[in-house]
Amino acid sequence: MKIPKQEYTAEFKELAVKRVLAGLTPGAASKELGLNEQTLRNWVKAADAGKLNGAGTKPVTPEQMELSRLRAENIRLKRENEILKKATAYFARDAL
Numbered sequence: 670m671k672i673p674k675q676e677y678t679a680e681f682k683e684l685a686v687k688r689v690l691a692g693l694t695p696g697a698a699s700k701e702l703g704l705n706e707q708t709l710r711n712w713v714k715a716a717d718a719g720k721l722n723g724a725g726t727k728p729v730t731p732e733q734m735e736l737s738r739l740r741a742e743n744i745r746l747k748r749e750n751e752i753l754k755k756a757t758a759y760f761a762r763d764a765l
Contacts, residue, residue: 675737675740675741676737678737679721681737682712685709685712686721688701695713703738703742
């Protein structure tokens with residue numbers, strides 16, 4: 670299953686980086702926000718270099734930020750659901 674490229678707002682990226690800088694590990698922060706851990710590490714590195722926002726970022730409403738977060742969470746939950754389905758099928762087959 671191919672996952673569409675997710676685009677995150679500059680504010681969401683800043684929030685994620687702040688979570689890491691506040692002491693959360695990138696792994697814990699990425700799970701909390703529904704992100705790939707490497708993506709978050711890249712954002713932290715970009716923030717350190719002063720290039721996190723990039724050119725052409727536009728103002729985003731809180732609703733758009735929440736929608737972006739929920740989409741990422743939805744993708745993560747779908748992945749987890751697929752894993753559970755496969756595990757259920759595997760163990761049901763062994764029980765016979």
